[in-house]
Amino acid sequence: MTDWQIAAEFEDILYHKADGMAKITINRPQVRNAFRPKTITEMITAFADAREDVEIGVVLLTGAGPATDGKYAFCAGGDQKVRGDGGYISESGVPRLNVLDLQRLIRTMPQPVIALVAGYAIGGGHVLHVVCDLTIAADNAIFGQTGPMVGSFDGGFGASYLARLVGQKKAREIWYLCRQYDAQEALDMGLVNKVVPVEQLESEGIQWAQEILDKSPLAIRCLKSAFNADCDGQAGIQELAGNATLLFYMTEEAQEGKQAFLEKRKPNFRQYPKLP
Numbered sequence: 001m002t003d004w005q006i007a008a009e010f011e012d013i014l015y016h017k018a019d020g021m022a023k024i025t026i027n028r029p030q031v032r033n034a035f036r037p038k039t040i041t042e043m044i045t046a047f048a049d050a051r052e053d054v055e056i057g058v059v060l061l062t063g064a065g066p067a068t069d070g071k072y073a074f075c076a077g078g079d080q081k082v083r084g085d086g087g088y089i090s091e092s093g094v095p096r097l098n099v100l101d102l103q104r105l106i107r108t109m110p111q112p113v114i115a116l117v118a119g120y121a122i123g124g125g126h127v128l129h130v131v132c133d134l135t136i137a138a139d140n141a142i143f144g145q146t147g148p149m150v151g152s153f154d155g156g157f158g159a160s161y162l163a164r165l166v167g168q169k170k171a172r173e174i175w176y177l178c179r180q181y182d183a184q185e186a187l188d189m190g191l192v193n194k195v196v197p198v199e200q201l202e203s204e205g206i207q208w209a210q211e212i213l214d215k216s217p218l219a220i221r222c223l224k225s226a227f228n229a230d231c232d233g234q235a236g237i238q239e240l241a242g243n244a245t246l247l248f249y250m251t252e253e254a255q256e257g258k259q260a261f262l263e264k265r266k267p268n269f270r271q272y273p274k275l276p
Protein backbone atom coordinates (compact mmCIF):
# COMPACT_ATOMS: atom_id res chain seq x y z
CA MET A 1 0.00 0.00 0.00
CA THR A 2 1.50 3.34 -1.05
CA ASP A 3 1.44 5.99 1.67
CA TRP A 4 0.78 9.05 -0.51
CA GLN A 5 1.63 12.31 1.26
CA ILE A 6 0.20 15.65 0.17
CA ALA A 7 3.10 17.55 -1.42
CA ALA A 8 1.27 20.86 -1.85
CA GLU A 9 -2.32 22.12 -1.88
CA PHE A 10 -3.89 23.41 -5.11
CA GLU A 11 -7.40 24.24 -6.31
CA ASP A 12 -7.61 22.30 -9.59
CA ILE A 13 -5.12 19.49 -9.02
CA LEU A 14 -3.98 17.10 -6.30
CA TYR A 15 -0.26 16.67 -5.73
CA HIS A 16 1.17 13.74 -3.78
CA LYS A 17 4.54 12.08 -3.26
CA ALA A 18 5.61 8.66 -1.98
CA ASP A 19 8.48 6.18 -2.43
CA GLY A 20 10.36 8.13 -5.12
CA MET A 21 7.15 8.93 -7.05
CA ALA A 22 5.16 12.12 -7.51
CA LYS A 23 1.49 11.87 -8.49
CA ILE A 24 -0.34 14.76 -10.16
CA THR A 25 -4.11 14.36 -10.44
CA ILE A 26 -6.28 16.72 -12.48
CA ASN A 27 -9.20 17.28 -10.12
CA ARG A 28 -12.12 18.73 -12.09
CA PRO A 29 -14.24 15.58 -12.57
CA GLN A 30 -17.43 17.65 -13.01
CA VAL A 31 -16.07 18.78 -16.42
CA ARG A 32 -14.33 15.47 -17.29
CA ASN A 33 -11.09 17.03 -15.94
CA ALA A 34 -11.00 19.68 -18.67
CA PHE A 35 -8.26 22.21 -17.94
CA ARG A 36 -8.53 25.95 -17.55
CA PRO A 37 -5.45 28.24 -17.41
CA LYS A 38 -5.31 27.90 -13.61
CA THR A 39 -5.24 24.10 -13.91
CA ILE A 40 -2.27 24.31 -16.26
CA THR A 41 -0.45 26.87 -14.09
CA GLU A 42 -0.86 24.57 -11.09
CA MET A 43 0.31 21.54 -13.08
CA ILE A 44 3.41 23.45 -14.24
CA THR A 45 4.15 24.34 -10.60
CA ALA A 46 3.78 20.72 -9.48
CA PHE A 47 5.79 19.26 -12.38
CA ALA A 48 8.53 21.86 -11.82
CA ASP A 49 8.63 20.89 -8.14
CA ALA A 50 8.88 17.19 -9.02
CA ARG A 51 11.61 17.94 -11.53
CA GLU A 52 13.72 19.70 -8.89
CA ASP A 53 13.17 17.05 -6.20
CA VAL A 54 16.18 14.71 -6.14
CA GLU A 55 14.07 12.06 -4.36
CA ILE A 56 11.60 11.84 -7.26
CA GLY A 57 12.42 9.45 -10.11
CA VAL A 58 9.02 8.98 -11.78
CA VAL A 59 5.88 11.14 -12.07
CA LEU A 60 2.39 9.69 -12.47
CA LEU A 61 -0.18 11.89 -14.23
CA THR A 62 -3.85 10.99 -13.88
CA GLY A 63 -7.39 12.35 -13.60
CA ALA A 64 -9.71 12.30 -10.59
CA GLY A 65 -12.77 10.14 -10.85
CA PRO A 66 -15.24 8.75 -11.24
CA ALA A 67 -17.49 11.83 -11.42
CA THR A 68 -20.86 11.88 -9.66
CA ASP A 69 -22.44 10.31 -12.77
CA GLY A 70 -20.04 7.35 -12.46
CA LYS A 71 -17.98 8.26 -15.54
CA TYR A 72 -14.18 8.47 -15.59
CA ALA A 73 -11.92 10.94 -17.37
CA PHE A 74 -8.19 11.48 -17.66
CA CYS A 75 -8.73 14.90 -19.26
CA ALA A 76 -11.20 16.35 -21.80
CA GLY A 77 -8.82 19.08 -23.01
CA GLY A 78 -9.24 22.82 -22.81
CA ASP A 79 -12.26 24.08 -20.84
CA GLN A 80 -14.50 25.38 -23.63
CA LYS A 81 -16.50 27.45 -21.14
CA VAL A 82 -13.53 29.80 -20.61
CA ARG A 83 -12.28 29.77 -24.18
CA GLY A 84 -12.06 33.29 -25.56
CA ASP A 85 -10.93 34.72 -28.89
CA GLY A 86 -7.21 34.59 -28.07
CA GLY A 87 -7.04 31.47 -25.93
CA TYR A 88 -8.41 30.33 -22.60
CA ILE A 89 -9.29 33.24 -20.28
CA SER A 90 -7.43 33.17 -16.96
CA GLU A 91 -8.71 34.67 -13.70
CA SER A 92 -6.86 37.88 -14.59
CA GLY A 93 -8.88 38.11 -17.80
CA VAL A 94 -5.84 37.43 -19.98
CA PRO A 95 -6.19 34.77 -22.71
CA ARG A 96 -3.63 31.97 -22.51
CA LEU A 97 -2.45 28.92 -24.50
CA ASN A 98 -0.25 27.76 -21.64
CA VAL A 99 -0.75 24.02 -22.15
CA LEU A 100 2.13 24.10 -24.64
CA ASP A 101 4.51 25.12 -21.81
CA LEU A 102 3.25 22.15 -19.80
CA GLN A 103 3.76 19.75 -22.73
CA ARG A 104 7.39 20.88 -23.06
CA LEU A 105 8.00 20.52 -19.32
CA ILE A 106 6.66 16.95 -19.29
CA ARG A 107 8.79 16.14 -22.28
CA THR A 108 12.04 17.75 -21.13
CA MET A 109 12.07 16.93 -17.41
CA PRO A 110 14.63 14.19 -16.79
CA GLN A 111 12.28 11.86 -14.94
CA PRO A 112 9.88 9.60 -16.90
CA VAL A 113 6.22 10.64 -16.72
CA ILE A 114 3.59 7.88 -16.83
CA ALA A 115 0.03 8.76 -17.83
CA LEU A 116 -2.63 6.67 -16.09
CA VAL A 117 -5.73 7.00 -18.28
CA ALA A 118 -9.17 5.99 -17.05
CA GLY A 119 -12.12 7.15 -19.16
CA TYR A 120 -11.80 10.01 -21.62
CA ALA A 121 -8.46 11.31 -22.91
CA ILE A 122 -9.83 13.77 -25.45
CA GLY A 123 -8.58 16.86 -27.31
CA GLY A 124 -5.80 18.64 -25.44
CA GLY A 125 -6.22 15.94 -22.77
CA HIS A 126 -5.30 13.33 -25.36
CA VAL A 127 -2.18 15.31 -26.28
CA LEU A 128 -1.18 15.35 -22.61
CA HIS A 129 -0.96 11.55 -22.49
CA VAL A 130 0.78 11.52 -25.90
CA VAL A 131 3.65 13.65 -24.55
CA CYS A 132 4.08 11.45 -21.48
CA ASP A 133 6.83 8.81 -21.67
CA LEU A 134 4.48 5.89 -21.06
CA THR A 135 0.71 5.42 -20.92
CA ILE A 136 -1.17 2.77 -19.00
CA ALA A 137 -4.84 2.64 -19.94
CA ALA A 138 -7.77 1.38 -17.94
CA ASP A 139 -10.09 -0.94 -19.84
CA ASN A 140 -12.67 1.89 -19.91
CA ALA A 141 -10.28 4.41 -21.52
CA ILE A 142 -11.42 6.32 -24.61
CA PHE A 143 -8.97 8.25 -26.78
CA GLY A 144 -9.49 10.87 -29.47
CA GLN A 145 -8.91 14.34 -30.87
CA THR A 146 -11.79 16.78 -31.38
CA GLY A 147 -9.98 19.87 -32.68
CA PRO A 148 -11.55 20.10 -36.15
CA MET A 149 -15.00 19.60 -34.54
CA VAL A 150 -14.61 22.40 -31.99
CA GLY A 151 -12.44 24.83 -33.95
CA SER A 152 -9.00 23.98 -32.58
CA PHE A 153 -5.91 21.97 -33.44
CA ASP A 154 -2.54 21.11 -31.95
CA GLY A 155 0.00 21.19 -34.76
CA GLY A 156 2.94 20.66 -32.38
CA PHE A 157 3.56 17.44 -30.46
CA GLY A 158 -0.18 16.71 -30.77
CA ALA A 159 0.23 16.13 -34.51
CA SER A 160 3.90 15.37 -35.20
CA TYR A 161 4.70 13.27 -32.15
CA LEU A 162 1.36 11.45 -32.40
CA ALA A 163 2.39 10.47 -35.94
CA ARG A 164 5.71 9.14 -34.59
CA LEU A 165 3.72 6.92 -32.20
CA VAL A 166 0.99 5.57 -34.46
CA GLY A 167 2.24 6.39 -37.97
CA GLN A 168 1.25 9.12 -40.41
CA LYS A 169 -1.90 7.50 -41.81
CA LYS A 170 -3.37 6.70 -38.40
CA ALA A 171 -2.49 10.12 -36.96
CA ARG A 172 -4.19 11.84 -39.88
CA GLU A 173 -7.26 9.60 -39.40
CA ILE A 174 -7.38 10.50 -35.70
CA TRP A 175 -7.26 14.24 -36.41
CA TYR A 176 -9.31 14.43 -39.64
CA LEU A 177 -12.19 12.16 -38.54
CA CYS A 178 -12.26 12.95 -34.78
CA ARG A 179 -13.35 9.41 -33.94
CA GLN A 180 -13.05 7.84 -30.50
CA TYR A 181 -10.91 4.72 -29.89
CA ASP A 182 -11.19 2.25 -27.04
CA ALA A 183 -8.30 0.98 -24.94
CA GLN A 184 -7.70 -2.16 -27.00
CA GLU A 185 -7.64 -0.15 -30.24
CA ALA A 186 -5.18 2.26 -28.60
CA LEU A 187 -2.96 -0.66 -27.58
CA ASP A 188 -3.11 -2.15 -31.07
CA MET A 189 -1.98 1.11 -32.69
CA GLY A 190 0.92 1.66 -30.24
CA LEU A 191 -0.71 4.61 -28.50
CA VAL A 192 -0.53 3.03 -25.02
CA ASN A 193 1.78 0.54 -23.32
CA LYS A 194 -0.70 -1.65 -21.46
CA VAL A 195 -4.42 -2.04 -20.68
CA VAL A 196 -5.56 -3.08 -17.20
CA PRO A 197 -8.91 -3.26 -15.37
CA VAL A 198 -9.77 0.22 -14.10
CA GLU A 199 -9.49 -0.78 -10.44
CA GLN A 200 -5.87 -1.88 -11.07
CA LEU A 201 -4.81 1.29 -12.92
CA GLU A 202 -2.96 3.02 -10.10
CA SER A 203 -1.34 -0.15 -8.72
CA GLU A 204 -0.09 -1.03 -12.21
CA GLY A 205 1.33 2.50 -12.60
CA ILE A 206 3.06 2.22 -9.23
CA GLN A 207 4.54 -1.15 -10.21
CA TRP A 208 5.93 0.29 -13.46
CA ALA A 209 7.28 3.32 -11.58
CA GLN A 210 8.97 1.13 -8.97
CA GLU A 211 10.57 -1.02 -11.68
CA ILE A 212 11.99 2.14 -13.27
CA LEU A 213 13.19 3.37 -9.86
CA ASP A 214 15.27 0.19 -9.52
CA LYS A 215 17.23 1.24 -12.63
CA SER A 216 20.13 3.69 -12.96
CA PRO A 217 18.66 7.24 -12.85
CA LEU A 218 21.44 8.63 -15.07
CA ALA A 219 20.87 5.92 -17.66
CA ILE A 220 17.11 6.60 -17.64
CA ARG A 221 17.73 10.34 -17.89
CA CYS A 222 20.07 9.93 -20.86
CA LEU A 223 17.68 7.54 -22.59
CA LYS A 224 14.75 9.97 -22.21
CA SER A 225 16.75 12.77 -23.80
CA ALA A 226 18.05 10.40 -26.50
CA PHE A 227 14.50 9.40 -27.44
CA ASN A 228 13.50 13.09 -27.48
CA ALA A 229 16.54 14.12 -29.56
CA ASP A 230 15.31 11.98 -32.43
CA CYS A 231 12.22 14.20 -32.81
CA ASP A 232 12.94 17.53 -31.13
CA GLY A 233 15.50 19.15 -33.42
CA GLN A 234 18.10 21.45 -31.87
CA ALA A 235 16.15 21.61 -28.58
CA GLY A 236 16.32 17.81 -28.39
CA ILE A 237 20.04 17.81 -29.13
CA GLN A 238 20.51 20.49 -26.47
CA GLU A 239 18.83 18.22 -23.92
CA LEU A 240 20.93 15.20 -24.85
CA ALA A 241 24.12 17.28 -24.98
CA GLY A 242 23.27 18.78 -21.58
CA ASN A 243 23.39 15.27 -20.16
CA ALA A 244 26.74 14.65 -21.85
CA THR A 245 28.02 17.83 -20.17
CA LEU A 246 26.59 16.72 -16.83
CA LEU A 247 28.42 13.39 -17.11
CA PHE A 248 31.63 15.14 -18.28
CA TYR A 249 31.53 17.44 -15.21
CA MET A 250 31.70 14.30 -13.08
CA THR A 251 35.05 13.24 -14.59
CA GLU A 252 38.52 14.00 -13.24
CA GLU A 253 39.43 15.36 -16.67
CA ALA A 254 36.75 18.09 -16.51
CA GLN A 255 37.59 18.86 -12.90
CA GLU A 256 41.26 19.39 -13.89
CA GLY A 257 40.10 22.33 -16.07
CA LYS A 258 38.22 23.98 -13.21
CA GLN A 259 40.99 23.26 -10.69
CA ALA A 260 43.68 24.70 -12.94
CA PHE A 261 41.66 27.90 -13.38
CA LEU A 262 41.16 28.25 -9.62
CA GLU A 263 44.87 27.54 -8.96
CA LYS A 264 45.91 29.98 -11.74
CA ARG A 265 47.98 27.32 -13.54
CA LYS A 266 47.98 25.74 -16.97
CA PRO A 267 45.67 22.68 -17.03
CA ASN A 268 47.44 19.34 -17.57
CA PHE A 269 45.04 17.60 -19.95
CA ARG A 270 47.92 15.55 -21.43
CA GLN A 271 47.66 13.12 -18.51
CA TYR A 272 44.28 11.82 -19.69
CA PRO A 273 43.93 8.91 -22.16
CA LYS A 274 42.71 9.51 -25.72
CA LEU A 275 40.29 6.60 -25.75
CA PRO A 276 39.73 4.88 -29.10
Ligand SMILES: CC(C)(COP(=O)(O)OP(=O)(O)OC[C@H]1O[C@@H](n2cnc3c(N)ncnc32)[C@H](O)[C@@H]1OP(=O)(O)O)[C@@H](O)C(=O)NCCC(=O)NCCSC(=O)CCC(=O)c1ccccc1C(=O)O
Nearest residue numbers: 031032034076077078079080097099120123124146152154
Ligand atom coordinates in the same frame (compact mmCIF):
# COMPACT_ATOMS: atom_id res chain seq x y z
C1 LIG B 1 -15.23 14.10 -23.11
C2 LIG B 1 -16.63 13.87 -23.65
C3 LIG B 1 -16.56 12.98 -24.88
C4 LIG B 1 -17.44 13.18 -22.56
O1 LIG B 1 -18.77 13.02 -22.98
P1 LIG B 1 -19.89 12.67 -21.90
O2 LIG B 1 -19.43 11.55 -21.04
O3 LIG B 1 -21.16 12.49 -22.65
O4 LIG B 1 -19.97 13.92 -20.93
P2 LIG B 1 -20.57 15.36 -21.19
O5 LIG B 1 -21.98 15.40 -20.76
O6 LIG B 1 -20.26 15.83 -22.57
O7 LIG B 1 -19.66 16.21 -20.20
C5 LIG B 1 -19.89 16.20 -18.81
C6 LIG B 1 -19.73 17.62 -18.31
O8 LIG B 1 -18.39 18.00 -18.57
C7 LIG B 1 -18.36 19.17 -19.37
N1 LIG B 1 -17.19 19.12 -20.26
C8 LIG B 1 -16.66 18.07 -20.87
N2 LIG B 1 -15.61 18.42 -21.60
C9 LIG B 1 -15.47 19.74 -21.42
C10 LIG B 1 -14.55 20.71 -21.94
N3 LIG B 1 -13.52 20.35 -22.75
N4 LIG B 1 -14.71 21.98 -21.57
C11 LIG B 1 -15.70 22.35 -20.74
N5 LIG B 1 -16.60 21.49 -20.23
C12 LIG B 1 -16.48 20.20 -20.57
C13 LIG B 1 -19.65 19.12 -20.15
O9 LIG B 1 -20.01 20.41 -20.62
C14 LIG B 1 -20.60 18.60 -19.08
O10 LIG B 1 -20.94 19.61 -18.18
P3 LIG B 1 -22.42 20.24 -18.18
O11 LIG B 1 -22.42 21.19 -17.03
O12 LIG B 1 -23.34 19.07 -18.02
O13 LIG B 1 -22.55 20.91 -19.50
C15 LIG B 1 -17.33 15.18 -24.01
O14 LIG B 1 -17.57 15.89 -22.84
C16 LIG B 1 -16.54 16.04 -24.92
O15 LIG B 1 -16.49 15.80 -26.12
N6 LIG B 1 -15.94 17.08 -24.37
C17 LIG B 1 -15.27 18.12 -25.15
C18 LIG B 1 -13.94 17.62 -25.65
C19 LIG B 1 -13.24 18.74 -26.39
O16 LIG B 1 -13.63 19.08 -27.47
N7 LIG B 1 -12.23 19.31 -25.77
C20 LIG B 1 -11.55 20.48 -26.26
C21 LIG B 1 -10.63 20.15 -27.41
S1 LIG B 1 -9.68 21.57 -27.86
C22 LIG B 1 -8.49 21.56 -26.65
O17 LIG B 1 -8.38 20.71 -25.86
C23 LIG B 1 -7.55 22.71 -26.65
C24 LIG B 1 -6.16 22.25 -26.90
C25 LIG B 1 -5.23 23.25 -26.46
O18 LIG B 1 -5.36 23.64 -25.34
C26 LIG B 1 -4.19 23.75 -27.39
C27 LIG B 1 -3.66 22.98 -28.35
C28 LIG B 1 -2.67 23.46 -29.18
C29 LIG B 1 -2.25 24.73 -29.06
C30 LIG B 1 -2.77 25.50 -28.06
C31 LIG B 1 -3.76 24.98 -27.25
C32 LIG B 1 -4.38 25.80 -26.25
O19 LIG B 1 -3.75 26.08 -25.21
O20 LIG B 1 -5.58 26.11 -26.49
